[in-house]
Each structure stands twice: as structure tokens, then as C-alpha cells.
Amino acid sequence: MGGTITAIEVQQRNADRASIYLDGEYAFGLPLDEAARLHKGQVLSDEEIAALRAIDEIARAFDRAVRLLARRPYSTTEIRRHLESKAIAPPVVDEALARLEHLGYVDDRAFVEYWVENRERFNPRGPRALAYELRQKGIPSGLIDEVLAEVDSHDSAYRAAQEKARRWRGLSRADFYQKLGAFLTRRGFDYSLAREVIEQTIRELEDEDPEYFATDDTTTNTDEE
Numbered sequence: 001m002g003g004t005i006t007a008i009e010v011q012q013r014n015a016d017r018a019s020i021y022l023d024g025e026y027a028f029g030l031p032l033d034e035a036a037r038l039h040k041g042q043v044l045s046d047e048e049i050a051a052l053r054a055i056d057e058i059a060r061a062f063d064r065a066v067r068l069l070a071r072r073p074y075s076t077t078e079i080r081r082h083l084e085s086k087a088i089a090p091p092v093v094d095e096a097l098a099r100l101e102h103l104g105y106v107d108d109r110a111f112v113e114y115w116v117e118n119r120e121r122f123n124p125r126g127p128r129a130l131a132y133e134l135r136q137k138g139i140p141s142g143l144i145d146e147v148l149a150e151v152d153s154h155d156s157a158y159r160a161a162q163e164k165a166r167r168w169r170g171l172s173r174a175d176f177y178q179k180l181g182a183f184l185t186r187r188g189f190d191y192s193l194a195r196e197v198i199e200q201t202i203r204e205l206e207d208e209d210p211e212y213f214a215t216d217d218t219t220t221n222t223d224e225e
Contacts, residue, residue: 002045061096077138112147124160129188157189157197
């Protein structure tokens with residue numbers, strides 16, 4: 001059957017797209033660069049119409065992904081989940097992702113580096129916690145290990161400890177040790193590293209203020225994470 005193009009109109013709500021009318025009725029939309037290849041009076045076969053609709057589906061999926069990426073970097077898996085949640089067919093998602101990757105909009109290594117750097121700057125976490133977060137985002141274990149191998153875990157744990165340590169003046173050493181140890185464990189640091197950082201922190205605090213810790217079990221600050 002097919003159809004004859006009776007009108008090609010730039011869409012009012014999106015000047016980058018055109019509406020294609022076949023036999024006097026709206027048929028589908030297209031990006032302008034694709035619509036520019038068509039002309040009024042052109043006869044399209046069923047196969048050509050199906051191909052043009054597929055092009056439009058991929059273009060709309062691509063545009064949706066670009067809007068998502070405008071917020072922050074996302075992993076390939078996150079983008080796939082987002083697009084499929086919008087009832088976009090997997091083959092269309094595959095094509096959109098391939099285009100995104102070709103243009104450099106999606107790069108899982110760059111995403112991992114961004115995620116780790118962001119955590120390191122604002123909310124230091126241990127390798128265990130970072131690896132868990134990244135696996136949830138669909139990042140392969142090998143890539144996670146490569147990037148995390150470059151992170152100074154001791155420095156991360158030390159900076160994380162500083163968030164809490166100076167709020168706990170007046171605790172006994174035992175209570176301080178227990179609270180900071182639990183905090184660092186929740187942040188994904190292993191026990192041996194946490195112990196090393198806690199002991200370092202205690203020494204530094206006592207050097208700065210010999211009366212920093214209570215001499216009994218009385219506590220004046222029970223702030224939790």
C-alpha cells in the first residue's frame with residue numbers, strides 16, 4: 001500500500017523535528033536532517049515507511065538519553081534501564097546507545113572515574129562501598145578494580161574520619177574508637193585500615209588537645225552519621 005507524502009511541516013514545539021503527512025494524515029515525525037531527504041509528492045513503500053519510523057524511534061530514544069545525561073554522567077546500564085522503563089524496545093535502545101557511545105556521550109570508564117572522584121571529594125568511601133555502588137550501576141568488576149586500584153584508601157579513610165572525629169570531643173577513648181570504627185566500616189573501609197586511621201587520629205587529637213578525651217565513660221556528644 002504505502003503512501004504519498006502530502007506535507008512536511010516543522011513542528012511548533014520542537015524546531016529540530018518535522019511532521020510527515022501521508023495521504024493527508026499525520027504519519028510520523030523525523031529529525032530535520034532526515035526529513036530534508038523527503039519531498040512533497042514522494043511515494044513511499046510500506047518498507048520505506050517502516051524504516052523511517054524506526055529512524056525516528058532511535059532519534060527520539062537518543063534525544064531522551066541526551067536529556068538524561070544533561071543532569072550528570074550515567075553508566076551505559078543506567079541509560080539502558082531508563083530508556084527501557086519508557087517502553088522503548090531493546091533493539092531501539094541498542095541503536096541509541098551505539099550512537100551515544102560513538103559520539104563519546106557514554107563512556108563507562110569516564111563514568112567510574114567521575115563517580116569515584118565525586119565520592120572522594122565530597123563523601124569519601126572505602127573500596128568495598130564504592131565497588132558495591134558501581135556494580136549496582138552495571139559496571140563490570142574488572143573496570144571497577146582498575147579504577148579503584150588508583151585510589152589511596154588510607155587517605156580516603158583519614159579524610160572520612162575527620163568528618164566525625166572533631167565532633168566527638170569529650171568521649172572516652174574507648175567510645176571514640178568504637179564510634180569511629182563503626183562509622184568507617186559503614187563507609188566501606190576494612191577493619192585493619194580503619195584501626196590504623198583511628199589510632200592515627202587519636203594521636204593527633206591528643207597532641208593538639210591533651211584533654212580531648214574524657215577520663216571516664218561520660219560522653220558529651222553522641223552524634224551519629
